[in-house]
Amino acid sequence: MAAVKIGFYGHVRQYHNLKAEIDNAISEVLESGSYVMGPKLALLEKELAAYCKTKEAVGVNSGTDALWLALIAWGIGPGDEVITTSNTFFATAEAIWLAGATPVFVDIDPATCNIDVNLIEAAISPRTKAIIPVHLYGQAARMREVAAIAKAHGLLVLEDNAQALGARGDNFEIGELGNAVATSFIIQKNLGCFGDGGALVTNDPDLATTIRRLRNHGSLKRSHHSIGYNSRLDDIHAAVLRVKLTQLDKWNDQRRRIARLYDEGLKGTSLKLPVALPGYRHIYHLYVVETPGRDALQAYLQERGITALTHYPIAIHQQEGYPWGHSARISGSLAHTERSSAQVLSLPMYPELTAEEAQITIEAICAWDKSQK
Numbered sequence: 484m485a486a487v488k489i490g491f492y493g494h495v496r497q498y499h500n501l502k503a504e505i506d507n508a509i510s511e512v513l514e515s516g517s518y519v520m521g522p523k524l525a526l527l528e529k530e531l532a533a534y535c536k537t538k539e540a541v542g543v544n545s546g547t548d549a550l551w552l553a554l555i556a557w558g559i560g561p562g563d564e565v566i567t568t569s570n571t572f573f574a575t576a577e578a579i580w581l582a583g584a585t586p587v588f589v590d591i592d593p594a595t596c597n598i599d600v601n602l603i604e605a606a607i608s609p610r611t612k613a614i615i616p617v618h619l620y621g622q623a624a625r626m627r628e629v630a631a632i633a634k635a636h637g638l639l640v641l642e643d644n645a646q647a648l649g650a651r652g653d654n655f656e657i658g659e660l661g662n663a664v665a666t667s668f669i670i671q672k673n674l675g676c677f678g679d680g681g682a683l684v685t686n687d688p689d690l691a692t693t694i695r696r697l698r699n700h701g702s703l704k705r706s707h708h709s710i711g712y713n714s715r716l717d718d719i720h721a722a723v724l725r726v727k728l729t730q731l732d733k734w735n736d737q738r739r740r741i742a743r744l745y746d747e748g749l750k751g752t753s754l755k756l757p758v759a760l761p762g763y764r765h766i767y768h769l770y771v772v773e774t775p776g777r778d779a780l781q782a783y784l785q786e787r788g789i790t791a792l793t794h795y796p797i798a799i800h801q802q803e804g805y806p807w808g809h810s811a812r813i814s815g816s817l818a819h820t821e822r823s824s825a826q827v828l829s830l831p832m833y834p835e836l837t838a839e840e841a842q843i844t845i846e847a848i849c850a851w852d853k854s855q856k
């Protein structure tokens with residue numbers, strides 16, 4: 484058995500570090516008797532909007548629902564196209580399909596793995612209604628360029644911010660330039676609850692009201708309904724997230740410190756390291772390296788007790804059965820997406836990871852890299 488054990492996630496460490504506050508927050512909800520659409524959700528929504536510097540935040544039950552409900556709220560559906568990337572978590576495209584619309588995939592910028600903004604215009608057709616840039620791995624997409632294209636073509640912009648809460652661009656905030664932002668609170672995110680959760684964040688009060696209605700069976704007022712869904716964020720999750728939100732900047736700073744250790748320790752190797760754009764605040768939801776020897780390196784680390792995972796090893800357009808009888812379109816080549824998905828490896832990255840654990844991981848990677856020469 485390996486002498487060290489460096490896990491991929493730090494959820495339990497994080498819980499132990501905040502145990503008293505979290506236990507107290509949960510117990511307050513339990514004692515209150517108010518579990519759904521209660522006061523903790525209302526408080527979290529206020530605090531999250533303030534954190535994001537937006538007018539509104541609406542809690543829903545997942546990041547997927549935040550994406551999907553925004554598309555539905557905008558009336559995007561069959562016959563409409565939405566431009567995005569194929570190297571993202573499946574839910575980005577799934578939300579477009581769930582709305583009945585057609586995802587149009589463009590390639591990524593190989594440096595950042597975010598959407599290549601130079602390829603967006605060529606993907607626009609008369610049916611295009613929106614763009615979903617994904618702030619992948621914790622770094623904002625080039626939103627100034629995305630917003631300028633959207634404006635020129637009358638398109639909506641929905642930012643997929645499941646991975647980058649607390650990140651910033653060089654001269655913009657996430658949420659400042661798009662029409663809406665979808666975020667996820669699933670446990671492994673930088674701000675995670677103990678289950679599923681998400682939020683739609685926006686400066687558009689009408690959109691926020693529509694999402695509030697849609698998430699609660701089409702109801703804004705007791706006993707008054709139109710068609711909607713059940714997609715609420717429970718008060719227990721909201722209470723936990725309120726505690727954790729106060730720590731988020733500190734945790735993201737810690738992730739950035741670990742990223743510096745990895746950057747420094749791995750810079751002499753053959754691995755492609757993450758690229759942080761100048762002036763951007765990358766918050767390293769994931770620290771993703773690339774190497775053609777990805778599978779071998781992953782196995783080598785695992786043998787030494789270090790768990791590294793892949794995000795995402797199969798691009799959406801390469802999933803078996805794609806597109807499952809639904810419509811989809813690929814604009815140009817997805818060569819960078821395909822190369823990246825075959826080579827990506829995410830190293831352990833969480834605020835509770837110690838410098839010593841990062842160093843052990845670095846040394847193991849360097850030893851593997853040397854053995855390849």
Ligand SMILES: Cc1ncc(COP(=O)(O)O)c(C=O)c1O
Nearest residue numbers: 545546547572574575645667669
């Ligand atoms: C980029 C991206 N989009 C969307 C989602 C969907 O979020 P959720 O799992 O909360 O539905 C996730 C994460 O799971 C994600 O990483």
